[in-house]
Amino acid sequence: MSEQIPGNDLLVVDRIETFIGQFHILENVSVCVPKGSITVMLGRNGAGKTTTLKSIIGLTPPREGKIIFDGMEIQGKQAFNIANLGIGYVPENRAIFRALSVQENLKLAERKKGDFERKSDFIFELFPDLKRLYKLPGNHLSGGQQQMLAVARALVPENKLLLIDEPSEGLAPILIQQMMEAIRKLSETTTILLVEQNFIMASQLAERYTIIDDGKTVQEGLMKDLIEDTDLIHHYLGASIKTRKELEMEHESEN
Amino acid sequence: MNPKTKKLLIGILIAGLLVAAVAGVYAYAGQRAFISTLFSGLTLGSLFFMVAAGLTLIFGLMDVLNFAHGSMFMLGAYIGWQFYTNPTFIFGMAPFLLAFGAGVMVTPIIKPYLIALNISEKLQKALPKIAYVLALAALVFAFVGFDILSVANTAMVAATTTTVGNPLAELSAQEPLSTFWLRPFLMFVSGLLIAVASSRPGDKTQFAPREPIGKKLLMPAALLVLTALSTLVRESASESVLLMNGNLRFALSILLSVAFGFVFGAVIEITLIRPLYVRPTFILLMTLGLSYVIRELVQYLWDPLTYQMSRPPLFAQPGKASSIAEWLQKGSSTIDIYGATVPTYRLFIIALGIAMFILVIFVMTKTRLGMIIRAGVQDPQMVEAMGINVKAVFTVVFAMGVALAALGGIGAAPFLPVQPLMGDTYQTQGLITVVIGGMGSYIGAFVGAMILGMARAFGDYFALKLSLSPAIAEASTVIIMVIVLLTRPQGLFGKKE
Numbered sequence: 001m002s003e004q005i006p007g008n009d010l011l012v013v014d015r016i017e018t019f020i021g022q023f024h025i026l027e028n029v030s031v032c033v034p035k036g037s038i039t040v041m042l043g044r045n046g047a048g049k050t051t052t053l054k055s056i057i058g059l060t061p062p063r064e065g066k067i068i069f070d071g072m073e074i075q076g077k078q079a080f081n082i083a084n085l086g087i088g089y090v091p092e093n094r095a096i097f098r099a100l101s102v103q104e105n106l107k108l109a110e111r112k113k114g115d116f117e118r119k120s121d122f123i124f125e126l127f128p129d130l131k132r133l134y135k136l137p138g139n140h141l142s143g144g145q146q147q148m149l150a151v152a153r154a155l156v157p158e159n160k161l162l163l164i165d166e167p168s169e170g171l172a173p174i175l176i177q178q179m180m181e182a183i184r185k186l187s188e189t190t191t192i193l194l195v196e197q198n199f200i201m202a203s204q205l206a207e208r209y210t211i212i213d214d215g216k217t218v219q220e221g222l223m224k225d226l227i228e229d230t231d232l233i234h235h236y237l238g239a240s241i242k243t244r245k246e247l248e249m250e251h252e253s254e255n
Numbered sequence: 256m257n258p259k260t261k262k263l264l265i266g267i268l269i270a271g272l273l274v275a276a277v278a279g280v281y282a283y284a285g286q287r288a289f290i291s292t293l294f295s296g297l298t299l300g301s302l303f304f305m306v307a308a309g310l311t312l313i314f315g316l317m318d319v320l321n322f323a324h325g326s327m328f329m330l331g332a333y334i335g336w337q338f339y340t341n342p343t344f345i346f347g348m349a350p351f352l353l354a355f356g357a358g359v360m361v362t363p364i365i366k367p368y369l370i371a372l373n374i375s376e377k378l379q380k381a382l383p384k385i386a387y388v389l390a391l392a393a394l395v396f397a398f399v400g401f402d403i404l405s406v407a408n409t410a411m412v413a414a415t416t417t418t419v420g421n422p423l424a425e426l427s428a429q430e431p432l433s434t435f436w437l438r439p440f441l442m443f444v445s446g447l448l449i450a451v452a453s454s455r456p457g458d459k460t461q462f463a464p465r466e467p468i469g470k471k472l473l474m475p476a477a478l479l480v481l482t483a484l485s486t487l488v489r490e491s492a493s494e495s496v497l498l499m500n501g502n503l504r505f506a507l508s509i510l511l512s513v514a515f516g517f518v519f520g521a522v523i524e525i526t527l528i529r530p531l532y533v534r535p536t537f538i539l540l541m542t543l544g545l546s547y548v549i550r551e552l553v554q555y556l557w558d559p560l561t562y563q564m565s566r567p568p569l570f571a572q573p574g575k576a577s578s579i580a581e582w583l584q585k586g587s588s589t590i591d592i593y594g595a596t597v598p599t600y601r602l603f604i605i606a607l608g609i610a611m612f613i614l615v616i617f618v619m620t621k622t623r624l625g626m627i628i629r630a631g632v633q634d635p636q637m638v639e640a641m642g643i644n645v646k647a648v649f650t651v652v653f654a655m656g657v658a659l660a661a662l663g664g665i666g667a668a669p670f671l672p673v674q675p676l677m678g679d680t681y682q683t684q685g686l687i688t689v690v691i692g693g694m695g696s697y698i699g700a701f702v703g704a705m706i707l708g709m710a711r712a713f714g715d716y717f718a719l720k721l722s723l724s725p726a727i728a729e730a731s732t733v734i735i736m737v738i739v740l741l742t743r744p745q746g747l748f749g750k751k752e
Contacts, residue, residue, distance in 0.1 A: 057640050059640055075460075076460035077460055078639075078644075078646075079636075079639040080639050080640075080643055080644045080645065089637075089641075091640070095634055095637050097630040097633055097637075098633060099629045099630070099633060100626060100629055100630055104626050105630075107623075107626065108626050108627065108630055108638075108641065108643075111642050157642070
């Protein structure tokens with residue numbers, strides 16, 4: 001499936017199986033994330049995309065299979081150890097710390113003293129809003145601002161890989177645009193594994209894709225090939241009707 | 256009416272009622288009785304807060320309701336009282352505990368090498384078990400023939416006899432060093448074996464980079480030096496402590512109690528609570544059981560008797576001071592405050608309670624640890640995913656909570672009878688405080704504690720004045736809890752789930 005040169009992958013998820021309680025959520029998921037790229041995970045709701053990210057970061061450790069990050073097996077290690085190897089995780093639903101101010105949310109993300117001071121200019125350039133809201137508690141932020149903070153938080157320490165879960169979820173179109181710009185800019189320095197339902201956004205950002213369906217990896221390859229393959233898109237991603245409509249509308253406008 | 260004005264009106268109404276009630280009570284009781292009751296209320300409130308602060312901190316982050324908190328309060332009182340009155344027991348046990356600690360602290364040094372070992376899976380499973388059993392055996396051998404009761408009982412004899420003359424004169428001679436040294440040595444070996452077992456040799460899923468060992472060496476080395484020292488001076492140290500200035504000795508007892516509470520809390524969290532996080536009900540039962548174990552242990556060592564710890568000299572001289580300056584100079588036992596006679600030790604307890612409150616606020620709002628705790632209350636998994644060792648934070652928070660309980664215990668010891676059940680009332684009141692203030696809120700714990708303290712003090716006052724049953728004061732706290740639960744189920748400062 002993959003035409004990548006071995007050794008160039010920053011992250012290799014190799015046939016992992018993950019259980020949550022008694023539920024067999026991931027049955028056979030494999031993902032390759034080449035260094036310096038944006039890879040997107042696609043699939044219906046409940047297909048196992050979020051669980052895959054959580055398995056990588058170690059919050060739901062896989063029972064079987066291997067996860068190799070930067071040449072090192074990380075499956076089964078504790079989440080904080082995995083994160084400290086240089087993986088930033090942006091969870092879905094804008095899980096920022098609501099009781100903490102914007103400043104504290106960012107400060108908390110430091111792994112070494114002074115991380116935030118080093119990166120603050122870069123972060124505020126990407127998300128100028130946050131500078132203005134610096135002292136506000138997290139629960140006073142709007143949904144879009146919370147999402148930006150959630151992404152910004154992962155930028156504070158030096159990360160080699162960012163796992164970003166549905167950054168566009170529930171955002172207004174103009175904010176989606178801003179978020180896309182930010183992610184594109186990030187990808188210049190960091191490798192990104194993205195989960196995204198919004199196919200427009202996914203197709204414009206990512207170079208590679210992986211489709212997960214029912215806990216299994218069913219297809220992976222280059223994004224430019226997938227865009228051509230409307231049958232495949234409809235088969236696996238058809239459930240999100242909005243995406244399909246948007247896609248058709250975009251096709252019309254392009255033609 | 257919009258909810259904001261409604262809230263405002265209710266607030267004004269409550270404030271008005273409160274002022275009216277205070278004014279009414281003031282007019283009824285007169286200035287002197289009012290002030291002295293007010294100060295007993297503040298004293299009780301401070302004591303309640305010392306128990307509730309730890310409870311709410313632990314519950315807020317870890318959802319653990321610690322039913323052994325009252326026993327830990329009691330244990331803190333006993334440890335401090337022992338050090339203050341007769342440290343024989345403390346110094347008798349110190350070589351054992353320090354040597355054991357030194358052994359355990361070797362863990363971070365040997366762990367990276369043990370993990371890297373290539374051993375079969377069978378051996379990987381068996382090795383820790385063997386090491387644990389050997390550690391237990393070494394522990395038992397370390398105590399064989401050691402008469403722990405005589406060490407504890409000499410303390411008791413000394414404590415119950417008057418302080419006239421040397422309380423240590425009746426001590427039986429201790430074991431000679433030539434045979435005693437083996438005991439701390441065995442404890443060190445036992446600690447080392449625990450270090451080996453808990454490192455899980457060969458288990459590659461663990462993560463322990465080989466860093467320079469310089470800093471890691473500091474802790475076990477320091478503990479070993481202390482072990483050697485405490486082994487050598489285990490007899491004479493007690494005497495020199497007793498010769499110290501009483502106030503200094505009391506300050507040291509407080510420090511010792513707090514340190515003991517912290518270490519004890521950490522050990523309990525790591526060994527007993529950590530394996531049970533997946534089964535919260537078990538934790539509840541375990542802490543309940545633990546409270547009985549602690550109580551029985553204390554009764555075994557010091558008999559189920561009631562002791563009265565003498566107050567430190569700063570609060571002990573008979574006579575009434577007219578000002579704070581005079582009290583500090585003379586060390587008077589009571590002080591005149593607007594015509595009311597208030598025991599000076601109560602002022603100390605109130606000050607201790609307020610200092611603890613400020614300390615907790617400082618830690619929670621100004622330090623990184625506080626930030627992690629506040630974030631962890633909402634989403635511990637996300638904190639972990641950011642690269643923070645949440646397990647270790649849980650240990651520290653539990654240890655801090657127990658240290659607060661122990662601080663409350665030693666603070667209360669000169670004021671309350673020291674006995675195995677002394678923590679139980681405070682445990683109950685602490686729980687009620689936490690419920691009133693809102694689970695997990697430390698400001699709520701403070702306000703709740705003060706409300707309860709006042710209710711108890713003024714309840715007692717009116718019961719006496721109107722010849723009602725004194726039980727009415729105790730019932731008043733529960734009634735307040737019921738009212739709060741009916742009107743604001745999440746507590747005064749709690750957040751809605």
